[in-house]
Structures are given as structure tokens and as C-alpha cells.
Amino acid sequence: MTSSTLTTPRGPGRIVRLAVTALLVVWFALPFLPLVLWAFADGWSFPSPLPTAWGVQGIQDALGFGLLPGFARSVLLGLVVAAIATPLGALAARALTFGTVPFPRTFSALLLAPIALPPFAAVLGVNVLLLRAYIPPAIGVVVVLVVLALPYTTFVMRTAYGGYDLSYEEEARLLGAAPAQVLRRVHLPMIAPALARAAFLAFLVAWSDYIVTVIVGGGELVTLPLIVAGAAAGLGNDAAVAVMSLGAVIPPVLLLLAVLAVGGSGRATGKRRPSSALPNTISAAPSAHPTTSGASA
């Protein structure tokens, strides 16, 4: 138990806190309510406030539009982009933070540039280069999306390294740890929560992309956004579009919950670190220390 009873909210404070939390949950959940209703609406005519016929036609139609293969391709694309953009972002952030790069401000601005460019123009321009270089379309999509995700991962990791104390690594080296051991047992566990957040953002960039996948992918990668956008452009597909949109929301929500879980245990591990800094007593996986509920609240 690292949290003090002094910081545990009691009485009126607790009620206000709960009320605010409940309001926030409603605020975020409310937009999904019409989606859920539409997903199971076989008929819904103006001005009826609720669907006039319920059913699973929307789910069947969504499967007909190719929901499942599109979903699988989107998950794969998101994971690959996250797996590449996260370590790259971490390396860039570490170099920028600890001053191994000259003109860090200029480099930061360059890294953020992809966010400022209008994606359509950037994609059409870069695609000519990719085609000239005979880069296979699927690889081209990954490369471009990694570039688009890098500003986010770098930014998150810079924040993490801003509060990172290099002396833990130095201490471990003094005690005889090899560089690989320092990386695995000190460095990675300490930045794990930030890595999870960065990977989540990189996943989202790839997960929600339409224009790069269409133009650079050249039709090889028919991902969920392509299918949803195609279906949404037609009439009478509202239930199917609602089902697919819900399908598109679920993985990010699950990932967000996973990120929050990693963040929680990571913070607790960080607090424990000073008393157990000897390499041979440091657990490789921070989650091996179960976090008692409320410990990190």
C-alpha cells in the first residue's frame, strides 16, 4: 500500500467525485447509444424515438459487406504500425531528451511536420515516390502510416523521458549489469506505461486511416474504414454501418483499458523501485507485482 489514507477521498468529496465520474461516463457513452440502437434496428422511421422493428439484419448485412476480413486486416495493420512506430518514437524521444541530437528544436519540429501537412496532398506526393521505388503497396501503407504515427509516439515518449531519472540505469551499470540487462530490467519497465500509451496512439492512426490505405494500398488492403466508408455512402445500410462502426470502436476501447491497466501497475512499480533496485531482485515483468485495487488511485 503506497497511497496514504490522507489522500483517500471521504464524505462530500467522495460523492462529488463519483458524480463527476458518472457524468463523464455518460458523456462518453451517450454518442454510442444511437449506434447500438441502429445496430439492432431493422426499421426506424422518423419521427419514432425508438426503432420500429428490431432484429439482426444489420449484423448479417455487415458480414455481407466483408466486416470480418476487413476487421482482421485492420487489426494486423494497426499492430504492425504500432510495433514499428513505438520503438522508433522512443529512440527519437530519448535522443532528443538526453541531448544526443544537435538542434533538438528543429528536429522536434520536423517530427511534428506530418501532422501539419494536409494528408491528401502528402499521400499523393509520397505515393509517386513509393511507386517509382517499386515498394510493394502493403509495405508502402505501413511506411507512410508509421511516419504519420511517429509524431504522436515521439511526443508521448518525450513526456515520459522528461520525468525519467538516468541515475537508475547508471546505478545498475555500477552494480555490474550489462547494457542488455539494463534495458530489459530497468529501462523498459520504467517506460512501459508510456510505451503502452504511445503504441495505443500509433495503433489508432493505422486503425482509422482511409486515404493512405486507398491511395497507397492500391486496393491490396481492404481495411475496415474502407468498408465502413463504402457502406455509409449508400442508402438503407444504416444498421450495417452501425454494426461496423461499433466493431471499429471495440478494439480501441479494449486497448485503452489495457493501457490503463499497464499504466496503473507501472506507476506502482516505479514507486517501489528505490527499495529494490538490485538487478537480481528486479522483476522482469512489472505486472508480476499485483497492484492492490486502490493502491494507485
Add this chain to the structure above:
Amino acid sequence: MSSTPRRYRRSAALALAVPLIALTACAAPESSASTAYEDWDAVLEDAEGQTVQLWMYGGDDQGNAYVDDILAPAVAEYGVTLERVPVTDTADALNRVFTEIQAGRDDGTVDLIWVNGDNFRTGKEADAWLCGWTDLLPSMAATDPDDPLLQSDFGTPVDGCEAPWQKAQFTLAYNAEAIPNPPTTLAGVLDWAEANPGRFTYPAPPDFTGSVFVREVLASVSGGADEVPAAYSDEAFDELSPALYDRLSELAPSLWRGGDTYPANEAELGQLFADRQIDITMTYGPATLTDLVADGTYPPETTVLPLEDGTVGNASFLGLPANSDSVAGAMVVANVALSVEQQVAKAQPDVWGQFTVLDIESLSDADRELFDTLPESPVVPGYEVLSENAHGELAAEWVPALDEGWRTGVLDR
């Protein structure tokens, strides 16, 4: 909901496409590309084992199902794999082709595009289409060589640069429960709208459907489609358009929400009709009405409204990009798609209900029988009825001029 590849998404796509075309025109090595094949057997031989990517508007689940479940297995018998790539806008497919050609790639990933109108013209001006290949297709023999809809596509000569696929007819439909005595002319429709404020509207141009409605009103106020010259000229525009915009401005206060806002596209218009907020809808793809009534999206009393002055008809096509890496396979797909079996299958109301491009009169008795025995849709009459007094599209240059005039003369009035 469209039977025509559509969506002039003028904003980003075309604004960027134009400079690209300019670049392409300089870079394209295969200017005025035409096929290297002399006979059909050579095509069949090369097609074996090829994969063809057909890029098409993906919002029509009947169209998607037809391609995946009926057309793809049929071409598989020739050893050709057909993959469908859904896009929201046909211009996305063209942009991909322009980019590939600009990069000097002759092994393009786009093998067929469902196309017509402005997109076809844009591609033709950029030499992006393979031309002169449709005469090779055995199925072409069953089309009428003098059919004006197949000779020119919105005023752009086809020149064998795209293979016909299906016909469409601009159609109005109404809720017979709300309108017991429907008007019979387009002028009558506008009068009805003024007599029933708030129960009629049309999509705002440059939406494809709103744009064609404005052209129909132009024909109506000009005294008939024959009074509007198909070829664009500033003189004709200046002479004819004031009456059009006066009429539409006069109509505006009687529209849905007093004309303060317009639906953005056919899907939004259809949603208003489905919700009974308006009583008349319009579409280029009447084939989809059957399904929309059957699944309860549209009111059960939905009925097609035939107009005495006729409506615009057009054909849509399969275009073959000049840099496709599966030219032979794409030709086989276009040929199978044009065969009697496929045209009949696609015309089934519960499959896709699209009108054939074949000349039914010229078919053998057995083949004609197949078309004659097609079940009738309870909602949509046959093509002969729909296309009665039909007129052709104006030249593509009319479209942006009329749309811009509508924006300044009606919307910002």
C-alpha cells in the same frame, strides 16, 4: 444506392487530380495506348491465372453481392480471379491510376473501374484508358452499334475505351399514400411542390442526383429537352439558364425546411423519403427501389412516377486503365459481364435489377426468352416504360456551369 459510378467530389480529389493530369500528360509513355491483342484466343490464353482488381463504388450491397457471388465465380471458370475494391468515390480509383502512370509504372494495380461521365472524360483526356479493345469482346456482338448511349458517354465519344455494363434511367418515385393524384410532367412536379410546402426537395448540386434534377428542370423550363443543345456554349447557357434559376428560386420557399438547407446527396434525400418527411424522391438507380421497399426502408406504397416529358438515361461502363498489369484478364471479365447470362442474372430484381446494355431484339429466341421471363418488380416498371421519351445527357461541360450557376443564383439568392 447508385447505379452509376458517381460522386463528383470536387473538393480535394479533383482539385488535386487536375495538376496530376497535367503532369501525367507529359510523363505518360503509353499515350493513346491500345491493345496489342489481335484475336480473342490470345486474350483467353494470357488471361489464365491473372488476378483482376475491379474498383467500384462500394455503397450498394446488392452490387457488391452480385460481383462477389455471381460475376467472380463466372470469370473463375476462365482461370481469372476477380477482386472487388470498394471506394466511396470513383475519383479515388482514377487518382490511383494517375499516380501510377505519373510514376512510370506500367504494372498498375487497377485493372477495371466502374465508370462514366466526368470521370471517364477526365481519364480520357489524360490518356489513362486503354482504347480500341472492346471490338475484340465476343459479347459486344449482342449490343446495338448505333445505340447512342453506348457511342458517347455524357458527350465524350467512347471510342472503344470502355466496355458497356448497364443502363440507368433518372427516375422520380413518390409515396402513393400521400399523393393520390400524382403530377405527370416535371413542371407539374414543381407546381405540386408549391401546393404542398415542405414535402419536396432535391439534393444540392454538385451532387450527382441534384445536378441531374437541375438539368431536367432546365429542359422543362426551356420547353423540352430538344430545346437545350447537348454541346455546351456560353451563348446557350446565358440564354437558357436565367429561366431555370428564376424557377428554382421561386420554388425554394416551398421546399423542405423552406429551402434554407438541402440534402447533401441522394442517400440523405432517400432518408428523408424513408422517414416520410418528403413525398417524392429521385434516383439514377431505380433498380434499388424494389429492395428498399421490400426491406421496409421506403414506404410500401412507393411508386415510380413516369413523366410525359421523359427523363435522362445513360449507360455506365467498365474502363480498363492503360497501365493495368492484367489486361487480358480484365478483358475476359468485361466480356463475361456483358454476356447474356450475366446481363440476365444482374437484371433479376432480387439480385441487382440493373438494366441490360444488350440489344434484346437482336438476340436469339432462346436468349430473348431469358429477358422476357424476368420477374416484374412490384415497384419498378420495365426499362421500356422507364425510358419512354428518354433523352440523352448534356455534354459534360454543362454540368459544372449549371452547378455553379445554381450555387450563386439559387442557394445564395
